[in-house]
């Protein structure tokens with residue numbers, strides 16, 4: 641099956657957690673633990689806070705683990721106090737940038753339009769976006785899940801070619817499952833992932849849709865990771881809380897092999 645051809649991407653989104661020494665301790669532990677993971681099956685990325693990126697990048701030298709950032713501004717440079725540009729993230733060693741996380745949408749005014757602008761900046765700097773989409777509980781209960789996530793995907797991808805999009809990563813993160821311990825069932829996840837892949841097929845073409853990796857995020861834990869990632873269209877996981885403990889993150893990674 642084509643799904644087998646997509647290498648899983650398992651990324652740890654540390655959010656606003658861990659000082660530099662704490663982060664480095666976690667990375668050192670992880671480096672040893674993941675040595676036995678077959679890299680052809682699973683790609684692993686870590687997304688620490690901005691201030692830790694440089695130290696973590698140095699610690700990851702010579703390791704297959706990739707570095708990711710949690711956000712990035714769309715302008716190249718200038719008077720944007722508190723912001724970080726794509727060139728800066730590329731320079732520090734990031735391969736991926738998480739964009740449009742629901743916490744950014746909820747607390748920091750992120751919109752589909754700004755996600756689209758940030759995606760352009762990330763691509764322009766030679767990194768890959770991990771574009772997050774997901775419905776709230778009220779939207780799910782109103783049967784609006786697919787309408788919401790498809791609007792978010794269409795907005796984020798506006799203006800990109802099929803060749804560009806093929807290298808993108810989408811992350812389906814139902815808002816009601818983030819940090820709540822309430823995971824989507826594997827069937828609920830697969831239903832949305834399949835719908836997103838069909839949308840990519842309509843927006844671009846079948847071959848492009850089959851190349852895009854779609855991660856699931858929202859209370860991914862050691863005991864549900866294998867079943868979620870066993871679904872045909874679930875190509876990895878975007879892990880919050882459980883990525884802060886090496887043993888738990890390793891168990892999740894094993895679930896993707």
Ligand SMILES: O=C(CO)COP(=O)(O)O
Pocket residue numbers: 653741813817818819820821857858859860878879880881882
């Ligand atoms: O938001 C998430 C990852 O980006 C998921 O967070 P939790 O795994 O803590 O639910």
